[in-house]
Amino acid sequence: MHLNKVSLEARHISLSYGSTEVLKDVNIRIEPGEFFALLGPSGSGKSTLLRLIAGFNQHQRGELLIDGKDITGTPPHLRNVGMVFQNYALWPHMTVWDNVAFGLVERKEPKESLRRKVAAALELVGLQDYAQRRPSQLSGGQQQRVALARTVVIEPKLLLLDEPLSNLDKNLRVQMREELKNLQRTLGLTTIFVTHDQEEAMTTADRMAVLDKGVLQQVGTAAALFDFPANRFVASFVGTANLVQGRVTRVNGETLHFQADGLGEMVLPRNQESPGAGPASLSFRPHTVHIRVRDEHGDASRIWLDGRVESSEFLGETSRYRVRVGEALIVANQAHYSGLSLFPPGAEVRLGIEPTQARFLTH
Structure with missing residues (x-):
């Protein structure tokens, strides 16, 4: 399974709920195949931006481009964007196999192709022996892998991860960080993840964007933001200063x-x-x-x-x-x-x- 690499560009994106500005003139370009983090404290607008890319909410100003094509008015199911939610959102009554196959069944994938794709996705996340188990019989880390397999099996253009590791204990988080990174490298899939955890962003992302109160503060590699912060907020949020x-x-x-x-x-x-x-x-x-x-x-x-x-x-x-x-x-x-x-x-x-x-x- 090797997926398409696409770029994503936000140009002058602004979004308000009533008189509250949640995103203010955000400009970011994410390169094809990049592992990109949106980092910021609670209420900084990072999850809003992720959901906007998925199509779950709508910006009032600006353009959102996948591979140069504006997807602003495109509904979520036509964007071919895969999203893994913080709570995994697995179907408890379905087996692991059926959970992973769900998106393909919805898309009326032919049986043989469906079998091949689900098997490949389970193998990719190391769960081929767990296909007949229910989510409740799995650990948190295994549930996380099922959620990932279910998302990548539909071969999305973009993979979006919302606080993907926040429900795991510290040791498992470190292990899953490595796994996520390896999976992303294997797939070559442009991946955007939201986190408030600076260590998570610094250890996994190729580059990151730091947001505060809906305003983009700085974009760059972990080392660039750590060594050359653009302002006081970035200096104190990325590392200790x-x-x-x-x-x-x-x-x-x-x-x-x-x-x-x-x-x-x-x-x-x-x-x-x-x-x-x-x-x-x-x-x-x-x-x-x-x-x-x-x-x-x-x-x-x-x-x-x-x-x-x-x-x-x-x-x-x-x-x-x-x-x-x-x-x-x-x-x-x-x-x-x-x-x-x-x-x-x-x-x-x-x-x-x-x-x-x-x-x-x-x-």
Whole structure:
């Protein structure tokens, strides 16, 4: 089973319910065969956009194109788009085989072809031995696979997944993430999935779009969004970020001077992304911050700040500290090795910020 690869493009899509704008001028292009995530908090518009692609709701402005053809007025059953819902929506009274065959029966698929396609879909998800079971006799992960098989068996142009892993426990989620990725690679099917879980998006998607309050914030690979967030929202939603407000007071040659609220002046190297004078936020990730005892000298390439540990969390691979520096609270992660004891609350420490890993955000 190898399916068609199609592109999807949203051009200036806007949708309102009454006076509430749910999607505001959204522009995205998803490439043929791409595994694409729509990421955002509850109420960001990501599920609305997915349902709009499926045809379950209708935008008031803009165009929605599959392979360059506007499908705005096309009803759901004529779009040939497959959707897997969060709760799987399997028929409890039907066997796995009949659940998977359902869409083909509806389409009056000839018997021989139907048998061949259902068998291929079950084999694809590793459930060929479970064909005669009922959904209630399956685990959550197996039900998820049945829902996937039932969707891909109709050979859709697009596969849409709505929070596909949210009903599974953590270990199974990680396993199913791998399976989903492998299945998508095998099929080469353009796939769009909605999630509020940044880890899920970062580990599976080729690229992702971050939405907030119906507005598209940024599109790119996980690494691009993590390393070069477009704004404060993306910086804090994709991963964990320290955001220090302040203003750039002076820019000269190779350096700029940043007056950080509650922290005082920092002198940082200037690069092509550096802003001019004016209000800005400095963003840097906790794992790039060095933490050490107060009287230890650090290397001169870092910006060193003196602080006091307010709290610590042991996360296994890392220890996470919240450190009070002046009026600011800075989060620093330290890689954990056995025998390394935690800094206790109240400990006087120095934090080293790596300037090359810091980013200026102006909105």
